[in-house]
Amino acid sequence: MSESKSKVSKSILLQRRDQLFLLDLYDLQFLDVEYLEKHIYKGNSKPYIYRRVKGLEEEGYIQSFRVPILHLNNGQSKNVYALGKKGAREVQSLRGELDWRYDVVTRTPSHVHHQLLLSHVRGSYEEERQAPEGEEQSPKDEKFEMVQYLNEKYGYFKYDPKDDPDKLGDKPFTIRPDGVLVLKHKEKGIYIPFFLELERSYQTKQTTIQKLERYNLYCQYRLFEEKHRGYDYPVTPPRILFISCNEKGTDRLLDHSKGIDTSDTAGVLFGDFEDIIKNPYGKIFHAKGSKDPEQLYSLVDKIES
Template structure:
């Protein structure tokens, strides 16, 4: 029989983050949720699993710096955790197909979770997170066919701390082998989405925003430079701007001047995430 468990505010935060991000690894739990040793986290998560709040599996670590055969714990919601989310939010929509994904997709989700953590943990004088929308909640179909849908890896809704103003940022974590035509197609669809103001009636966006800004995050500097070159002539006039950065920079300083901007009069000028582009 499982040991009795009493849920803490940290567990509530864990369930909500799992609801938003689908998959989290033990490194995220250590950095964002528990700020404790990994053995202590493993004991706590094992108890949560035994009571049906979360479930876990081992995921192989694919990294040139690490030898083959290593793996780590990855967590997602189980039935009782989802019920806790419903109690906290009033409702919760969950599809088991979201967790039946390939390892590559799970890695992609974990990388986006790291981006979320950087915005959540690093304080900023001007902005805070209003809400994070995962891939499922941020996607939107505005026309039939493949070209009639946007599908960001996530969307960040920011709130100004000194004014009642919100801003939307669509996030695209670029894969290293992504082809030029795929990136161009994404930007064309984003521009059309903004042109017809789909963001004004998208149910998952619960605040008033202007047209969203598009942020591309590349793994490597040279990949970012190629992306800038490949997309420079795409019409994005209906968006709030297109920014480019690397994963390393956004994890270190997400609110800093780390972004190159499409259409900037000075191609080498760096911008903050909400700076006007000139």
């Protein structure tokens, strides 16, 4: 009787791009296959990506689940990826730290969708980290490059006068941007933070006003200099980016911001999500306080007031 041979699956050998995938999952919580196509496994086919992802999941590096596609009303859903236990250990070995929960997959579909949109915003500004073989790597912008991204946890800052020896203010407040892009001016060597506020569909006017008032205090007290420890670089005053998923949302946010003092910030811009994905450094933003409400600005333009 012939001896039956059992099939032994070969352990996956992690590549640099797999590690980037895990690191991005740690920073962004959730990713989809569209992000993987553009920013991690660029130049590879979808079938290849699905096979690679399946191998990572089988070994516990990642976990996957399905969420409804919110802008469709026909019951469609999509795969979403989150960090797995083995992937978390790999991230810890790469970063030297870990603050992560395995049950992140229990978040609501709205939260997952919000984080997926943020991941694509970050990806649109990030330089290519591993260009496909034979493909020349060119910068996304001649003057600026993204050098750091802070997720909500690291962008969070709490000011409490009881803990402040300088007594800059008498009332406590917090800021909690959805994310923070830090761009470097390549010639001048300065670092500019951009606070991301990705609009939630039912955000009230009062919420927008409170956010702007707190951001202005944060800049007025210059808390971005020494007290906010999240930055890897000495940064200039931040600029606030409100991102909407439709034109009506942009108009509504512009209306909400009228009359609110933001003079201590580096400016407040309002843009459309799709425009940012297609042309992140283009003249695609409306500006609060612009003398011409119809004029469009780039991310770093001086606002003509």
